[in-house]
Amino acid sequence: MARLTLSDADKQARDWFVKTTESLGCKVEVDAMGNIFAIRPGKQNSAAPTYAGSHMDTQPTGGRYDGILGVHAGIEALKTMKDNNIETEYPTGEKELSYLLKGVENMLIMRLAGVINWTNEEGARFPISMVSSGVWAGAIPLDKAYNLVEVGGGKATQLSELERIGYLGELEANHKANPIGAHFELHIEQGPILESSGGKIGAVEGVQAFRWHIITVKGKDCHTGTTDFQNRSDAMLTAAKLIVHSHNTAAELGCLASTGILTLKPGSTNTVPGFVRFSLDMRSKDDAKLQQLEDILKTEFAKIAAGEQVGQSNAEGVKGRGCTVEWQLDTDSPATNFHEDCVKCVEESAKDMLGTNSGNLVQRMTSGAGHDRIFVPCRDGVSHNPAEYCSPEDCGNGAQTLLGAMLRYDRLRAGRGV
Amino acid sequence: MARLTLSDADKQARDWFVKTTESLGCKVEVDAMGNIFAIRPGKQNSAAPTYAGSHMDTQPTGGRYDGILGVHAGIEALKTMKDNNIETEYPTGEKELSYLLKGVENMLIMRLAGVINWTNEEGARFPISMVSSGVWAGAIPLDKAYNLVEVGGGKATQLSELERIGYLGELEANHKANPIGAHFELHIEQGPILESSGGKIGAVEGVQAFRWHIITVKGKDCHTGTTDFQNRSDAMLTAAKLIVHSHNTAAELGCLASTGILTLKPGSTNTVPGFVRFSLDMRSKDDAKLQQLEDILKTEFAKIAAGEQVGQSNAEGVKGRGCTVEWQLDTDSPATNFHEDCVKCVEESAKDMLGTNSGNLVQRMTSGAGHDRIFVPCRDGVSHNPAEYCSPEDCGNGAQTLLGAMLRYDRLRAGRGV
Numbered sequence: 001m002a003r004l005t006l007s008d009a010d011k012q013a014r015d016w017f018v019k020t021t022e023s024l025g026c027k028v029e030v031d032a033m034g035n036i037f038a039i040r041p042g043k044q045n046s047a048a049p050t051y052a053g054s055h056m057d058t059q060p061t062g063g064r065y066d067g068i069l070g071v072h073a074g075i076e077a078l079k080t081m082k083d084n085n086i087e088t089e090y091p092t093g094e095k096e097l098s099y100l101l102k103g104v105e106n107m108l109i110m111r112l113a114g115v116i117n118w119t120n121e122e123g124a125r126f127p128i129s130m131v132s133s134g135v136w137a138g139a140i141p142l143d144k145a146y147n148l149v150e151v152g153g154g155k156a157t158q159l160s161e162l163e164r165i166g167y168l169g170e171l172e173a174n175h176k177a178n179p180i181g182a183h184f185e186l187h188i189e190q191g192p193i194l195e196s197s198g199g200k201i202g203a204v205e206g207v208q209a210f211r212w213h214i215i216t217v218k219g220k221d222c223h224t225g226t227t228d229f230q231n232r233s234d235a236m237l238t239a240a241k242l243i244v245h246s247h248n249t250a251a252e253l254g255c256l257a258s259t260g261i262l263t264l265k266p267g268s269t270n271t272v273p274g275f276v277r278f279s280l281d282m283r284s285k286d287d288a289k290l291q292q293l294e295d296i297l298k299t300e301f302a303k304i305a306a307g308e309q310v311g312q313s314n315a316e317g318v319k320g321r322g323c324t325v326e327w328q329l330d331t332d333s334p335a336t337n338f339h340e341d342c343v344k345c346v347e348e349s350a351k352d353m354l355g356t357n358s359g360n361l362v363q364r365m366t367s368g369a370g371h372d373r374i375f376v377p378c379r380d381g382v383s384h385n386p387a388e389y390c391s392p393e394d395c396g397n398g399a400q401t402l403l404g405a406m407l408r409y410d411r412l413r414a415g416r417g418v
Numbered sequence: 419m420a421r422l423t424l425s426d427a428d429k430q431a432r433d434w435f436v437k438t439t440e441s442l443g444c445k446v447e448v449d450a451m452g453n454i455f456a457i458r459p460g461k462q463n464s465a466a467p468t469y470a471g472s473h474m475d476t477q478p479t480g481g482r483y484d485g486i487l488g489v490h491a492g493i494e495a496l497k498t499m500k501d502n503n504i505e506t507e508y509p510t511g512e513k514e515l516s517y518l519l520k521g522v523e524n525m526l527i528m529r530l531a532g533v534i535n536w537t538n539e540e541g542a543r544f545p546i547s548m549v550s551s552g553v554w555a556g557a558i559p560l561d562k563a564y565n566l567v568e569v570g571g572g573k574a575t576q577l578s579e580l581e582r583i584g585y586l587g588e589l590e591a592n593h594k595a596n597p598i599g600a601h602f603e604l605h606i607e608q609g610p611i612l613e614s615s616g617g618k619i620g621a622v623e624g625v626q627a628f629r630w631h632i633i634t635v636k637g638k639d640c641h642t643g644t645t646d647f648q649n650r651s652d653a654m655l656t657a658a659k660l661i662v663h664s665h666n667t668a669a670e671l672g673c674l675a676s677t678g679i680l681t682l683k684p685g686s687t688n689t690v691p692g693f694v695r696f697s698l699d700m701r702s703k704d705d706a707k708l709q710q711l712e713d714i715l716k717t718e719f720a721k722i723a724a725g726e727q728v729g730q731s732n733a734e735g736v737k738g739r740g741c742t743v744e745w746q747l748d749t750d751s752p753a754t755n756f757h758e759d760c761v762k763c764v765e766e767s768a769k770d771m772l773g774t775n776s777g778n779l780v781q782r783m784t785s786g787a788g789h790d791r792i793f794v795p796c797r798d799g800v801s802h803n804p805a806e807y808c809s810p811e812d813c814g815n816g817a818q819t820l821l822g823a824m825l826r827y828d829r830l831r832a833g834r835g836v
Binding site for chain 2 (some may be wrong): 016048078119122190191192196208210212222223224225226227228229230231234236237239240241243244247248249250255257260261262264267268269271272273277281283311312315316317318334366367368369381383
């Protein structure tokens with residue numbers, strides 16, 4: 001599946017989105033970043049809408065669920081609302097609707113509701129992910145977003161492509177000018193936790209903090225045959241110890257630590273490398289835990305590199321001449337906690353759907369990726385890959401939870417008069 | 419220092435070698451691989467000569483000692499023999515000679531002696547090291563050696579360059595047609611063992627065995643943020659454990675294990691790598707020990723990758739879903755043991771020179787590189803680098819040991835009538 005943002009395929013999907021939501025009675029607006037807002041009028045049309053939202057763009061070799069599932073489910077929610085408000089007060093006999101409406105029959109009093117399609121959420125074509133929601137949120141300047149050039153050697157910018165496909169809207173891309181009452185995003189988990197634990201719905205509490213460091217280990221090149229262990233400054237052996245230790249320490253603290261990139265010099269079978277550089281991606285749902293992990297590793301990496309025993313590191317083997325370790329921070333993204341009201345709306349909606357004795361069918365989770373609020377399982381945790389798969393039942397569960405959460409939140413707002 | 423084999427600079431050095439050894443009364447012959455044999459007639463000229471030998475070619479950015487030290491010291495030995503046989507029975511007052519002759523005054527009865535310069539020992543220009551001595555020994559076909567093309571994109575072959583610089587000799591490059599009585603090579607250690615232990619001369623007992631394997635670890639790519647440790651098949655973390663374990667196990671068995679190359683896929687900070695490939699260079703002076711190391715690692719690598727605890731591996735951290743490990747043998751070079759007579763000649767010569775209470779000044783060693791018989795220390799173990807350095811005193815010690823070993827071996831042969 002390839003539907004790169006602002007491509008001809010994306011334009012087709014956008015046109016379908018506009019036509020479909022308009023046919024459901026929505027007013028459709030496009031902002032200056034091409035974000036599309038489909039709004040279904042409610043009883044009180046002056047308040048900011050409660051939205052479902054996600055993205056229709058994909059990775060170059062992406063799956064069929066990442067993003068579009070949340071858009072489809074949002075449209076299905078609007079359709080269900082329309083069908084029920086206009087034609088019936090209660091579920092019709094139509095199977096699909098009765099399925100979606102199970103448990104939410106008494107909550108069909110909506111304020112404004114809507115569905116959003118965000119532009120270039122993936123960051124696959126223009127190299128900043130969540131860039132247009134970022135402009136809307138005030139985190140990324142409009143000019144910067146406009147001037148992003150497509151990856152892969154082409155000359156197109158986000159602005160030129162927005163113009164080319166006719167989705168450069170007039171609405172200001174700004175959360176103050178165009179506010180949102182709430183935003184619920186249904187998304188495949190993109191990880192294996194639900195599937196492996198038998199969970200059906202994840203109620204996401206927040207986005208975990210992450211920091212990306214580049215770790216440089218410096219030792220000394222030497223001949224693998226003529227240099228005994230005592231006289232080596234083996235940067236590769238040291239890096240291996242640090243990677244293992246980062247895992248062990250992160251596990252102990254309930255954090256994550258991962259190395260996805262590693263390069264070394266000089267790169268010859270019979271030369272002990274004097275230089276290794278590797279990425280260290282550390283994550284925690286708790287900023288303080290992440291800081292604790294970093295503090296510990298900064299101290300202990302230096303000790304391990306110097307040959308001291310730390311935990312099981314250097315407990316065996318031969319102490320060499322030691323290496324040095326340098327840290328360079330590349331990305332620092334603190335934890336984000338979603339509003340408890342919204343988390344509860346998702347959780348209650350899912351529990352209603354799956355039964356009160358649902359056990360671990362509904363789980364509170366932390367999102368490992370950058371966004372999302374309602375998770376459904378995906379097979380083997382695979383995403384960003386054509387093998388990505390979410391069963392029809394799980395898609396349905398997610399859609400029903402989304403609708404229920406929107407309706408619950410609407411009722412909450414109505415009760416508070418906001 | 420750059421004196422690539424068969425270059426103009428090498429031709430200059432060769433011309434100097436021929437002229438110098440001829441001026442010492444040597445008969446000089448060049449074989450079909452450009453190996454140069456300078457032979458000083460002795461009392462019995464029908465027997466195969468006792469040689470000093472090494473190489474004058476260097477790495478592209480090599481040092482000033484690797485190779486040429488052994489050639490220079492060999493010529494100095496011949497000069498000392500000539501000066502003593504022809505002009506005096508005993509040391510002259512000349513400082514240099516008296517220094518070289520200390521302890522060997524009573525052994526100046528030589529059979530044929532000589533010095534060899536071997537072509538392309540480094541393998542830096544034409545990509546097989548020790549190729550011309552290999553042809554002489556019958557280990558490498560002449561055609562294969564002739565057809566080697568220079569590295570770096572040029573078109574020259576070893577044959578074309580031998581012709582170009584005029585060193586394609588008529589002597590057959592073969593150990594049967596052109597036998598050697600013994601071969602003593604003085605060489606810098608190219609490692610730090612002598613220097614760090616206070617040793618002055620290494621009497622090399624043999625060349626250690628080595629095997630080069632390519633290890634492939636297969637896991638599964640996954641998102642670093644969305645995949646907990648339990649659900650990962652982290653090929654990089656596994657490879658790191660294997661590298662550390664190879665070191666620990668080799669250290670326990672008195673072997674060496676080194677990783678000089680490591681590549682991974684897909685190579686993104688926020689993707690746990692599903693594929694890692696690394697080189698494993700294992701060495702031991704004992705073939706059986708090397709086999710034992712390999713057997714142990716083959717069993718234990720698989721266990722560690724599967725998440726089992728082996729020694730300190732997997733003693734901490736979280737057991738994931740496991741990875742698989744594949745081995746591929748690239749190079750298998752069994753151990754070579756030098757003849758004890760020759761080793762003793764070196765050892766006794768060095769001990770005579772340095773005194774009978776020399777302690778660890780003279781050490782029996784195993785060569786980590788592919789050849790060499792007499793080691794002298796080099797600063798910090800550095801070689802193949804312009805920073806390579808061997809002190810004048812150590813060069814002198816090596817030259818005197820070389821001369822003494824040649825004379826001792828000559829006396830041994832005379833006593834046995836061979």
